[in-house]
Amino acid sequence: MIGSNAQLLQLAIVIPLGAALVIALGLPKRFGTKLAGAAFTLPALIALWLWAQYPAEGGTGYHYLSSVDLGLGSFGINLKLGLNGIALPMFLLAAIVGLAAGLFALRSQAERLKTYLLLLLIMHGGLLGVFASVDIFFFYFFHELALIPTFIMVGIWGGRDRNYAAMKMTIYLTVGAMLSLIGLIAIYVKSGANSFDLIELKRAIAAQGLGAATQNNIFGVLMFGFGILVSLWPLHTWAPLGYGAAPSSTAMLHAGVLKKFGLYGLIQIALPLLPEGAAHWAWKLALLAAFGNVLVIGFVTMAQRDLKQMLGYSSVMHMGYCFLGIAALSTLGTGGVVLLMVAHGLSVALLFMLATSIHHRTHTFDLSEMGGLAQKTPVLAAFFVAATMASIGLPGFANFWGELTVFVALWNVSPWITAVAVAGVVVSAIYGLRAAARVFFGQPTEALQRVTAAHPPADLDWVERLPALILLAALLFFGFYPKALSQPVDQALTPASTLFRSINHHR
Amino acid sequence: MADTLFIILAVLTVASALLVVVNKNAVNAALGLLISLLGLAGLFVLLDAPLLAFVLLMVYAGAVVALFLFIIMLLDTTPGAAKPFSKMTLVATLIGAGLLFTGIYSLAHRAVLPAAPATLPVPTMKNYAEQLFTTYLLPVQVVGFMLLIAMLGVIVLSKKFDQTEGAK
Amino acid sequence: MIALLNHAPLFGLILNNGDTGPVVPAYGLPAYLLLSAVLFALGFIGVLLRKNTLVIYMCLELMLLASTLALVAFSHFQGTLDGAVFVFFILTIAAAEVAVGLAIIVALFRRRHTVSVEELNHLKH
């Protein structure tokens, strides 16, 4: 028997996909936008409901479970949905960012708006599916379902260099996805469970165990496969280019949510199933992340002159903290990564959205051509500064708790790497605040004055304000009340603590 | 007697086959094929299959080689100055030599060949007919269809244009 | 080639060491097989070597004929009629193939006035 909440979970995924189908079948534009609006809103409401209903003593298991056989049952593939303490925050993140991106897209002046919304709905449905899947095949499947519209949207509605960006993204991300797929297949075959169901896999692997060499190989494949998807240095080059070219809603959804797929996969699948493999790779991952993602990319970000490129690079840099948290191999670190993923997802989505709002008013992304916008658009300035502060990780925003937990976890492993990571925060403060200052304060440049004379900039209208408010409210809420997220995560990670202890003992 | 005949026919067949391969002139090549066929027919007779020899001569000498000669004359391809061989000579010869070597090697190592049974069925016309119209009736029917499409194909490929229906 | 054939009796005797029949030819199955292999190889070399499509086609026929020879020989020495019956099919198929093939060659010659494979390279590489 499946409960009504399980059906709600199914519904949350079906609604955007169904709406996309209806729009594809030729719904008139007037109804199309209304339907799309509803399809973006309902999953968010469902996600909030499921979050509110999630038992305080949620434990380690999955809730809201349901299973549907789509014809591949003999291969051990079932559409099995459910949420555990790790999946719940991510699902919530996907729903909130999806709502914000959707609302923003509804009023955007995109050419062929209907097709754009259709693709965005497919992407949204895929995102919700990724985090609701217990079956790792569907986990991958939904990711690809969300990824394909991304390429198309970048290729068609993208900005400068969209063709090149779409091509590069496609190839990098396909390679990453392929590697991850191989890793997942390897787990499926080697576990002997004859099932892609994560619960079954855990049981089978706990029963028989995997050899150390097997674990090392599979974890390596998964680490690089997922790593490409999450923009692990030096495989990150698609990210700034792609985000620079992507239309804003796409960038919000991809950078905010879809990119977390790889990290989520590492935490939810790779760490519990392949602990020895994780221990084998942890140091290498930590070094790559600390020196590559945090330090190198941090300095590269400082050198950026283009606002969107800068945001793209900064998101690559922040992924470094997430990798570091995973490499810490502790309950604390892993939990911190989940918090950080949610917080970063919200803040980066907000930043990408505001960057587009800025572009509407300045007609440029070039930082050196901006200035003094705060006088004309104080609300926009306030939002942007708040979002920047959130992304730096100042207290009061959700990011703070995520970063703090990761640093504490890292300290137990290596103070040196912690020092590098903390230095990264300073770097990110420098470029973040400098960008905010360039855009909003100081004197407007001549070029900007010409533009503003032709198109007098208005402050944020409610169409832009509403999604921004949603995202900022979530950031602040989790910033002041992190327990809302940390409690389910903690409970889900309880068995992991013994696991990590045994690994660390071996090391 | 049979041995001598075998040697004569074998040499004849191979020599004329060589003529097909190396001769510059297409007409000579066709004639080589014809002589090779005669040799083969003789070998068939040696192998107690006179009917097959007869059919071979009818189909090949009567139809195929005649068709070849007819086409060669029709197209009137002058044996031009161009060399008859392409640059793939070396590769081809190597592969061919490899095949030859394989054949000889397999025989020399006495690839286990089945021994002859005590009683050989006599390949009379009746025996062939019985086989063709009982066991192999289905392939015979299929071959009928194959001949039909081959005929239609030749017509389609050679018919004059203005009578075709698409032209209206 | 002839030198090779001269060794054939060596092979031929293998099968006949216990013969009781009155007249058994010294050249047995292996000799026929060898002959067939030689013909096949010659045809193959010809297909790869020659440039005139008509001659290539003749060489293909030579390869088919080599197969029929081996077939008849096997059929004879094993006492199964199936091989010989198969020859009927092969001859029919070969005839049909020749008819279609020559039709294509003639049609192409009408447009290009050549039968040399070297000049048949208008399809983009």
Added chain:
Amino acid sequence: MSTELLKLVAGSNQWWALTPEITVACAALALLVLEIFLPKEQHRFIPHFAVVTLVMVLGSVAVTFEHAWLGEQLFGGLIKLSQLGQIARVFFLLSSLLVCFLATICLPRTRMPRVEFYHIVLVVTAALMLLAQSNHFVMFFVALETVTIGFYILVSYFRDNALTLEAGLKYLVLGALSSAIMLFGIVLIYGAVGRVEIDGVVHTGFEYGVVADFLRHNPHNFLATAGALLVLCGVAFKIGAFPFQIWIPDVYQGAPTPVTAFLAVSSKAAGFAVLLTLVLNVFAPLSAVLVPVLSVLAAATIIAGNLAALSQRNAKRLMGLSGVSHAGYLLMGVIAALSVPAAANAVWFYLFTYLLASMAVFGVMAHLAGADDTHQELDHYEKIARERPLLGAVLAVGLGSLAGIPPLAGFMGKLLIFVAAFQAHLYGLLAVAIGGVVLSIYYYFGWIKAAWFETWSLNPAGSEVSVRPVTVPSWIGRTVLTALALATVLLGFYQEPLTSWLMK
């Protein structure tokens, strides 16, 4: 003729078991009869007759899918009815149906006779079905040659185009060469196996069962091994495996688009149907030799196909070369099937997804082809998405599925094969295949890009008028193309209909 003989004929030849093949062949004859007797202005209905027959036969095969004679040997062992044979029947009927559909688009553009085209397609279809079910090398060779000769004619059908004839000649020479090689292989096997007497009945080395038995007892027989390898060479030509793929780009480009589709789908599938039967049932005892040979072939095929396809700008050549790489993945499935039985079903699943996706792409190509059927460049696809969104969408779905992008059907096909390969421990091959898939994304994406992205610019700088007029799809065309695309999408989400049917 004695009565005894007649009894024998009646006893061993169960014609009713071949009703689908016989119906299709009779329909082919009926086409010619109709051409003679129908008044000229009604000749345009003749193709419809062919299509209707195919639909009806397809329906009847689907309805009687599990009939009583499955697993039985008919015609004295010439034919063996089986589950896979039924699947093959459905496959070839469906494929021919779509080829006929493509022909109704392309043939009216030329001045070539039409009835003969459908006639040959129908005969070839019947032969293909027999080929997949044959259990005897004579039957196998005869059916195969009927198919091959049909294809010689079809490939060079548009004979007013010199390039088409050139393709026809290339296919002819190389096809005949491969047939000759295969024939020699069959003869060697026949000779090596010799005669076997069971219950007083003489069985020869033409029968699959006898050959398999012989090989099981003599796996090191030189003649038989050489024969098996030569036969497989011939099959490798059909499926376009390395190094027998050299004919593919030229022939695919030169052949009329419907025939290219026929070659790409049916001919290739026939090769794999035969390969599965031969490798799994007949030559299985030789797996010590076959596995390394086939593995090297598969790897080389994947690499050669993908590398050659990278630089292609001609749509038909691109389809051909990418088809080569698909043959490589399928070969991997065949190898895996030697140790993992489920892989055979995965191969068929892949073939069905390939059928749907390829036919969708060829359907779009048929609408776009101009007067010169051989000249179909990717540049011609500019503006398609904008002018004909349906064609653009179908093209994108088809290419996406071929590239193996989830959630389309092609992805599921690849996944099942990859899983099987993993279970069969073919790690090296798997790595090559993954590399191939990634490369293939590049060129398939390039094609989609040509259709969708390049022209959809907000500033149409240097926009020139589309040179070739696109054939506007009729309502039938729209229906068929939409159905193909929908089926491709649906099979990606919901595989039950096909898998439940394949895995019985």
